Amino acid sequence: MSLHTAIVIDDHEDTVELLKLCLKKYCHSIKEVYGSTDVQDGFHKIQEYEPDIIFLDVMIGEDTAFNLLDNLGKIDSEIIFISSFKEFALKAIDYEVSNYLLKPIDIKKLVIAVRKVSEKLKTKVYMKELLQNEIELKDFNNLKDYSNKSVIAIASTAKIELIKVEDIIFCEAERSYTILYLKDGTSKVSSKNLLEYENLLVPKGAFFRIHRKYLVNLHMIENINKSAGNYCEMINKKSLPISKRKREKLFKFLGIA
Secondary structure (H helix, E strand, O other): OOOOEEEEEEOHHHHHHHHHHHHHHHHHOEEEEEEEEEEEEHHHHHHHHHHOOOEEEEEEEOEHHHHHHHHHHHOOEEEEEEEEOOOHHHHHHOOOOOOOEEEEOOOHHHHHHHHHHHHHHHHHHHHHHHHHOOOOOOHHHHHHHHHOOOEEEEEEOOEEEEEEEHEEEEEEEOOOOOEEEEOOOOOEEEOHHHHHHHHHHHHHOOOEEEEEEEEHHHHHEEEEEOOOOOEEEOOOOOOOOHHHHHHHHHHHHOOOO
């Protein structure tokens, strides 16, 4: 099991200590938990300890978690918000937080949130190891060289897998990585970002970028649900949102504008 470090930042010391206790008792993937009760101290501790997971109250004294994150800039830590206020949840999405937990904290929800973050962190470590190995795909790594081929290559630390383009249901952006979901129910993680796959797959004619997070194989769409706010219902029963900016282009492409 991969062990992670965490920090809890909340202007109520009793909340900090209670959450630290719960994390140590119920979340066994966390080996060390730091605490802070103000933004400035929290800022310095994040820079010093570089925790894997940051638990942030939205309102911290006279300041906010959003200001803290803005000042930190780009960080590798996963963020979990803890708050008594539901109304900040939408804004939290813009900061790519991993979860938003309402106070009082439900232990079961806390454990699930940490488990999900732990999986994301393991994927990050895996991808870093992959990049450090500097696997050279040569022809397959050059998009121009194999843009007309019916397979794409995904490298792991142990092997290079060739994936048939026709087997891809959709691609999902996960920060700087991409997850490819396949017809056989499996998924593959690639170190390439979604834009690279868009440049690779869209020229093949069957793929369309419906959202900043999703690139879909049009042959894998069962229907477009317009009553629920425009979603692509895929053959694997996943519902993928179509952004307003992409909707008109998609409908025009499909000839239903």
